[in-house]
Amino acid sequence: MADIDTIELVKDIDVDKYKYGFTTEIESELAPKGLNKDIVAFISKKKGEPEWMLEWRLEAYRRWLQVDEPTWAKVKHPKIDFQDLHYYAAPKSMSGPKSLDEVDPELLKTYEKLGIPLREREVLAGVQGSKVAVDAVFDSISVVTTFKEELAKAGVIFCSISEAIREHPELVKKYLGSVVPQGDNFYAALNSAVFSDGSFVYVPPNTRCPMELSTYFRINEKKTGQFERTLIIADKGAYVSYLEGCTAPTRDENQLHAAVVELIALEDAEIKYSTVQNWYPGDKEGKGGVYNFVTKRGDCRGRNAKISWTQVETGSAITWKYPSCILRGDNSRGEFYSIAISNGRQQVDSGTKMIHLGKNTSSRIVSKGIAAGRSDNTYRGLVSAHRKAINARNFTQCDSLLIGDKCGAHTVPYIEAKTLSAHFEHEATTSKISDDQMFYCQSRGLSQEEAVTLIVNGFVRDVLQQLPMEFMAETQKLIGISLEGSVG
Amino acid sequence: MNVAVNKTPAELAYDGMLLPHPRLEDWKWTNLRTLIDRPYPPRIAVTALPRDVERLLKRDPLAMIAHARIVFVNGLFDKAASALPAGGAVKVTQQLAPLDNTDEPVLEMNRAFAGEGVHIEITSNIDAPVEIVHVATDAEARTIATRHRITIADGASATVLEIHLGEGDYLTNSVIDVALGAGAKLDRVKLEIESRDAIHLAHARITLGRDAVLRDFTLTSGARVNRQNATVNFAGEKADAKIAGSYLLSGKQHADTRLVIDHQVPKCTSREIFKCVMDEKARGIFQGKVIVQRDAQKTDGKQSSHGLLLSETAEFDAKPELEIYADDVVCGHGATSGDIDHNHLFYLRSRGIPEPEAKSMLIAAFVGEAFDTISHDDVREQLTRFAETWLVDHKETVR
Structure with missing residues (x-):
């Protein structure tokens, strides 16, 4: 009985109820459709970039022409016409706001409508005590960065990437593309050629970043691609925790989002990167929605470095995303915690790569996939140990929960051990909410709705615990919204 | 592509x-x-001397167990060396329907070059194993392709042994189709101890009817390059399959198993267990995939693959995949890779057991779980002995 009810509940999950699906009427400046050298030069010029940056972009564009679009992921979509997109869209009134007064009131309303996904409304409204520094990226442009001064006191640089290219060229030159090179893959090359903005973080040696840093992305304009680039560098002994959130308006056509995130952790440094991705997933029949094709990679470059990825993926029509760690430094550590919820006709192909190169490196992967509706949810991951990665350790756990009989859950792990002292453990399970679990909860007086919520929250608990406080509340709410609909 | x-x-x-x-x-x-770094031309006729065949057949550790024996020498049926079953429940014919067109390279190669093969039909319960032995004699480099078919009638049961051995430089392409009727039971044991210069490519296609029970075990220890594909299709409900395998590899050996379990109907059970031991520069690969189709509710599928590396330069790669479209299922997989536990070794050494023996014991214990799939006691015993002495044996051949 319980399973039938559960199926019923999930049928009711209405993806049309996408809460963040509003458009903001802001005049924006658009580049002409299509992609060619001139567009790349146009973007570079718009951003007032130096010559070397333009060269870098053009090199990426040349690489992009040479690489093929990847087809190995377990996702299906009509061929993307890359010449039918705007590669640059900027809210017109936004030319480097100094204070909130300069922010377009329409934009502020946008944040209001968003509820409190990242508490950035309060941040933007200047509420004291909410210690999250936010860099908001609207379409292609970084509109506001808060708490800059306080961060500067600690020596932390937190600004948009375009500003970093102008103000800190030595850092950008040194690190940009050093983890994800221009020609790394099709979408990374595309991003490198046309990226319009993104966040830049540099934490100086032996500094603990005094607050959580956060970026908020939103695609607003029609027929645009959003290509943001994030570069985070934690110098020796530094620590930084970074949050990222995304939403998009409801649109009939698909929007493309191809971001690149590069993390660099030097000796004894630690970077914690958390994402709540809630792009518009498309309607019930799979019309519209964001294509989220993202390359995220972290490089533990020094001894004892640590990089931790935590992601909550609830949105996007298609997700293609593999946050990875290169464990180059001895004793370095990589972590990946993921919750991927797919519903409607969403397709998720996500996972991680842990590449063990240094001695005594360790990694941990915990992935929880929940598939409902007619969605497909795939975990795809690689754990590899190089010949010299003595005493590499990995533990991987991939659990999938299926709700309904029209969805699919898949696991595609790759394990490559090239040395005998590498100890790898991998386990995966697939199941549904069992009748016993439901019976147990209900016999103790919980309603069906409460029981499902309890069980699903228990299922993802390992990952939830890894999220910073600000995000944990938001995530529970997000999961709650889906479940609410499902039981309603 | x-x-x-x-x-x-x-x-x-x-x-x-x-x-x-x-x-x-x-x-x-x-x-x-x-x-495949040199040409292995197909359809080359080689005359084998009877004494060579006799000498090679002695290498078969299961020779004394088999009741009926079908021998192929250099890809051709050798009536003199064979001991065909006297008829009755086992029917052996040489009639095989041609292979369909596929895009699978091993099957394509077999379709183009296969010489002879047998169709073994089992119609009732057979206690004594039926053995198919493939022998390759030392001659010029060539491709030897064979294709067999095994049919187990409804309610029938049998043990079928498949041995590949030889000497010299050659390429084996072996395709086998297995069909189990309703309630049929098959114990299939394959032993690959080809020449260390040889290449072994194989493809097994197995279909299980309702309530059928399959126990399948493959021991891979020969050939410089080994690639074995297997597909297991559940065509009838409540069938039960256990597929196991073990690698004992050394030198520069390369072995790759690609196993696809396809649950098309409800209520079937599948278990895969692969225990792979790699020494020196050997490389072991396991690629397993469990597919649970939309209708295959109440499927119970578990897959595990474990690598044991004995040297710094050995390698184990695994890709245990799940592809699940039904919700009321219990599926899981596990994969590990590591070396011999030094505490275990220390324990044995402290009790006076020399290192090679202690290691051998631990290796035999490691692969033991896979060997347990073999129901036939004598066969299991013989192969376990092979595993126990493998480490010492291959170290000696190297020296």
């Missing part, structure tokens, strides 16, 4: 047939274009 490239000498010897390369997902870790 084949790229336009110059054909390799091996490909030219195959009338220009293209060999699989790592850009094909299933061949990611086994690049036959480079591993």
Whole structure:
């Protein structure tokens, strides 16, 4: 009985109820459709970039022409016409706001409508005590960065990437593309050629970043691609925790989002990167929605470095995303915690790569996939140990929960051990909410709705615990919204 | 997806047939274009001396157990060396329907070059094992392709042993189709102890009827390059399959198993257990995939693959995949890779057991779980002995 009810509940999950699906009427400046050298030069010029940056972009564009679009992921979509997109869209009134007064009131309303996904409304409204520094990226442009001064006191640089290219060229030159090179893959090359903005973080040696840093992305304009680039560098002994959130308006056509995130952790440094991705997933029949094709990679470059990825993926029509760690430094550590919820006709192909190169490196992967509706949810991951990665350790756990009989859950792990002292453990399970679990909860007086919520929250608990406080509340709410609909 | 490239000498010897390369997902870790580094022309007739055949047959550790024996020498049926069953419940014919067109390289190669093969039909319960032995004698490099079919009638049961051995440089291509009727039971044991210069390519296609029970075990220890594909299709409800395998590899051996379990109907159970031991520069690969189709509710599928590396330069790669479209299922997989537990070794050494013996004991214990799939006691015992002495044996041959 319980399973039938559960199926019923999930049928009711209405993806049309996408809460963040509003458009903001802001005049924006658009580049002409299509992609060619001139567009790349146009973007570079718009951003007032130096010559070397333009060269870098053009090199990426040349690489992009040479690489093929990847087809190995377990996702299906009509061929993307890359010449039918705007590669640059900027809210017109936004030319480097100094204070909130300069922010377009329409934009502020946008944040209001968003509820409190990242508490950035309060941040933007200047509420004291909410210690999250936010860099908001609207379409292609970084509109506001808060708490800059306080961060500067600690020596932390937190600004948009375009500003970093102008103000800190030595850092950008040194690190940009050093983890994800221009020609790394099709979408990374595309991003490198046309990226319009993104966040830049540099934490100086032996500094603990005094607050959580956060970026908020939103695609607003029609027929645009959003290509943001994030570069985070934690110098020796530094620590930084970074949050990222995304939403998009409801649109009939698909929007493309191809971001690149590069993390660099030097000796004894630690970077914690958390994402709540809630792009518009498309309607019930799979019309519209964001294509989220993202390359995220972290490089533990020094001894004892640590990089931790935590992601909550609830949105996007298609997700293609593999946050990875290169464990180059001895004793370095990589972590990946993921919750991927797919519903409607969403397709998720996500996972991680842990590449063990240094001695005594360790990694941990915990992935929880929940598939409902007619969605497909795939975990795809690689754990590899190089010949010299003595005493590499990995533990991987991939659990999938299926709700309904029209969805699919898949696991595609790759394990490559090239040395005998590498100890790898991998386990995966697939199941549904069992009748016993439901019976147990209900016999103790919980309603069906409460029981499902309890069980699903228990299922993802390992990952939830890894999220910073600000995000944990938001995530529970997000999961709650889906479940609410499902039981309603 | 084949790229336009110059054909390799091996490909030219195959009338220009293209060999699989790592850009094909299933061949990611086994690049036959480079591993088959010399031509193995097909359809080359080789005369084998009876005494060579006799000498090679003695290497078969299961020889004394088999009741009926079907011998293939260099891909051709050898009536003199065979001991055919006296009729009754076992029927052996040489009639085989031609292979269908596929895009699977091993099957394609077999379709183009296969010589002879047998169709074994089992119609009731057979206690004594039936053995198919493939012997290759030392001669010029060539391709030896065989194809067999085993049919187990409804309610019948049997043990079928399949042995591949030989000496010299050759390439074996072996395709076997197995069909189990309703309630049928088959114990299939394959032993691959080919010449260390040989290449072994195999493909097994198994279909299970309602309530059928399959116990399948493959021991891979020979050949410099080994690639074994197997597909198991559940066509009837409540069937039960356990597929196990073990690698005992050393030197520069390369072994790759690609196993696809396809649950098409409800209420079936599948278990896969692979225990792979790699020494020196050997490389072991396991690629397993469990598919649970939309209708296959109440499926119970578990898969585990474990690598044991004995040297710094050995390698284990695994890709245990799940592809699940039904919700009321219990599926899982586990994969591990590591070396011998030093505490275990220390324990044995402290009790006076010399290191090679202690290691051998631990290796035998490690692969033991896979060997337990074999129901036939004598067969299991013989193969366990093979595993126990393997480490010492191969170290000696090297020296």
